Amino acid sequence: MADRRFRFAVMAAWARDGADWAAQARRAEELGYATLLTPDTSGTAMPAASLAAAAGATTTLRVGTFVLSAATRPPHMIAWEAASMAFATGDRFELGIGAGRPGGEDDAALFGVPYGSGAERLARVERVLDAVARPPERLFAGTGRAPRVLVAASRRRMLELAARRADTVAFGVPPMTDDVRLAEYVEIVRKAAGERFDDLELCTQVHVVGDEVPEWLSRQMNVDTAALASSAAIAKLSGTPREMADTLARRRDELGVSYVSVASAFAEEFAPVVELLAGR
Numbered sequence: 001m002a003d004r005r006f007r008f009a010v011m012a013a014w015a016r017d018g019a020d021w022a023a024q025a026r027r028a029e030e031l032g033y034a035t036l037l038t039p040d041t042s043g044t045a046m047p048a049a050s051l052a053a054a055a056g057a058t059t060t061l062r063v064g065t066f067v068l069s070a071a072t073r074p075p076h077m078i079a080w081e082a083a084s085m086a087f088a089t090g091d092r093f094e095l096g097i098g099a100g101r102p103g104g105e106d107d108a109a110l111f112g113v114p115y116g117s118g119a120e121r122l123a124r125v126e127r128v129l130d131a132v133a134r135p136p137e138r139l140f141a142g143t144g145r146a147p148r149v150l151v152a153a154s155r156r157r158m159l160e161l162a163a164r165r166a167d168t169v170a171f172g173v174p175p176m177t178d179d180v181r182l183a184e185y186v187e188i189v190r191k192a193a194g195e196r197f198d199d200l201e202l203c204t205q206v207h208v209v210g211d212e213v214p215e216w217l218s219r220q221m222n223v224d225t226a227a228l229a230s231s232a233a234i235a236k237l238s239g240t241p242r243e244m245a246d247t248l249a250r251r252r253d254e255l256g257v258s259y260v261s262v263a264s265a266f267a268e269e270f271a272p273v274v275e276l277l278a279g280r
Helices: 020-030 047-056 075-090 102-111 120-132 156-165 178-199 217-222 224-228 241-255 263-277
Strands: 006-009 035-038 061-067 093-098 148-153 168-171 201-206 257-263
Touching: 006 263, 020 035, 020 047, 020 263, 035 047, 047 061, 047 075, 075 093, 075 120, 093 120, 093 168, 120 148, 120 156, 148 156, 156 168, 156 178, 168 178, 178 201, 178 241, 217 224, 241 257, 241 263, 257 263
Parallel strands: 006 035, 006 257, 035 061, 061 093, 093 148, 148 168, 168 201, 201 257
Antiparallel strands: none
C-alpha cells in the first residue's frame, strides 16, 4: 500500500455574514486544516462565491466543493466553474463532484432542470470528468492545470467510476457504517482501480467528535442519538486526542484512508488530532 500522508478538512456551510465566513476560513488555516469544504445546496451560498472568498482570506488553505451536484449543471458549465475557481484561488481549488444527494430532486425542480435517473446522473458525472480533464477549445481554461478531483460515492457503479477516474474517492456512506462495512467499500474501489489504487486518496467524514451527540445533529443525520453514541461508526470519534489519532492511524494502515473531513461544529475539538497527524 502507498505511503499515504494525512490531511484534514473542515466541512462548513453557514456563517452570519461574509466577515464571519472569512474568519472561519482563517481559523481553519490556523488550526492546521488543509482544506475548507462546502456543500452544494440551494439553501446555502453558491459554492464558487463562498470558496473564492475563503481563499482570498487565507494564504495556504485549499478549498473544495463537497460536493458539487452534476445533476443540476451541464458538464461544460461545471468545467468552466472549476477552471475559474482554480484561476481565482491560485490553484488551491479542489473539485468535489457527485451524482446527487438526498433531497437533490427539490434543488433540480427549483432550478428548472431534470434530475434524471441514477444511471443518467452517473453518466453525467463521467461527462463532467471528461470536460474538466479536456475542456472544449473555446472554454476558459484558467491556469491551464486541471484541479484535483474528488468523487463522492456510496454505490458500486459510482465507486467503480471514482476508482477509475478520481484523484480522491470520498465514501459517502450511511452514518452508522463501521470499519467492517467500510472495508467492503474500499475493496470495491481496490478491485476497480487496479494498479492505480496506490495513487488514490481515500476520504471519510467525521460528523461527531466526543461522547456527546447533539440532538440537532442526530436529527440532521437521521439517526438515533443513543445508537450513534454507543456505536463503532466511523462518523464518530471519541476519547483523548491520542486515542482518536490512533484510531485514524489504524484505519489508514488497514484501509488506506488518509483524508478526513470534520464538521465545522467540531473543528476546535478535533484540532489536537490534526496537530498530531497532519502531514504524517
